[in-house]
Amino acid sequence: MTEGTRLIRGLEGVVAAETKLCDLDGANARLAYGGYGIDDLARKATFEEVCYLLWYGELPSRGQIDQLTVSMVAAREIPRALVDAFRLMPKDTDPNRPLQAAVAMLGMFDPDTNDNSHAANVRKAVRLTSQIATAICAHHRVRTGEAPVPPAPDLGHAANFLYMLTGKRPTPVVTRAFDASLTLYAEHELNASTFTTRVIVSTNSDMHSAVAGGVGALKGPLHGGAGEAVMRTLLEIGEIANVDAFTEKALAQRRRLMGFGHRVYTAGDPRAAILKGMAEDACRQSGQFKWYEMAVKLYERVNAAKKLIPNVDFYSAPLFYSLGIPVDLFTPVIAAGRIAGWTANIIEQTDDNRLIRPRGDYVGPARRDYVPLEKR
Secondary structure, three states: OOOOOOOOHHHOOOOOOOOOOEEEEHHHOEEEEOOEEHHHHHHHOOHHHHHHHHHHOOOOOHHHHHHHHHHHHHOOOOOHHHHHHHHHOOOOOOOHHHHHHHHHHHHHHOOOOOOOOHHHHHHHHHHHHHHHHHHHHHHHHHHOOOOOOOOOOOOOHHHHHHHHHHOOOOOHHHHHHHHHHHHHHOOOOOOHHHHHHHHHHOOOOOHHHHHHHHHHHHOOOOOOOHHHHHHHHHHHHOOHHHHHHHHHHHHHOOOOOOOEOOOOOOOOOHHHHHHHHHHHHHHHHHOOHHHHHHHHHHHHHHHHHHOOOEOHHHHHHHHHHHOOOOHHHHHHHHHHHHHHHHHHHHHHHHHOOOOOOOOOOOOOOOOOOOOOHHHO
């Protein structure tokens, strides 16, 4: 590597792209998509509106959102071959793997799969956002021995997801909370999975290949897998009365508790504050309120001892669990929201592409002469 360069571990603070999609101000706990604050979007907009904003750069008119909704509903069906493939997969496998495979398979059937023009990428974004939700739910039903639930054309994206997963139509409170959670996860600048999608598509690869890579990056417990880790912690605690003893022991053992802190936010994750109230309402209505209460008490104890603040995964965990979402599906559900941002970033990268190719700082042995095998 050229002399005078400086290693920045984890690329922390390195600006790798210009973007019109996400304005993240970690020092002041602010997040906006396309100039619109996350609080307004999560509380007032639907996930479909947020998708339109990310793909087209503006919030839609009534006619535009109606047209997008029709297109998304029409794209919900997945190929029968994909459902058949789910039946051949091990029932106990991590569902992130079938999801990654599903995205790759969907690329085999997409009519625009090898067309990286702007218009084709937008069409693929619409289809893939709808299909990834159907694929997650269909795989879960198949692995539990149940038949996939066909999409309901009269339900919005969030409500239809929960319907396809559980076979029951969700209440308005539950639907609103889940819709908001999809919005909160929809886009988050150059996080690990989004950066992965941009790196892949920068090679002039295609959207489905890039999203499959994004799913693989999201899987890690330091990224999308954090919510699953939070819920497993709450399940380990079991009851509200056990929080104090658990926290004391965990801190004494210097155990890492997931769901606290964030690489970018130093003044708190604005998404967590929004989701907290929605999680409270949904958990109370579902009869699973103890998980919310347990999370709040755990936060209070950890914050008092370590001054750590929760991130969005901390409150999405009790929310998802109260909605009947299995713990090992938490990360795929996050992917169902982040697909909007992944595809928007892929479109943005492709529209003004330059191959992403950083350098490595070599610290291995000095140059050595090759020694023939018989002389070693």
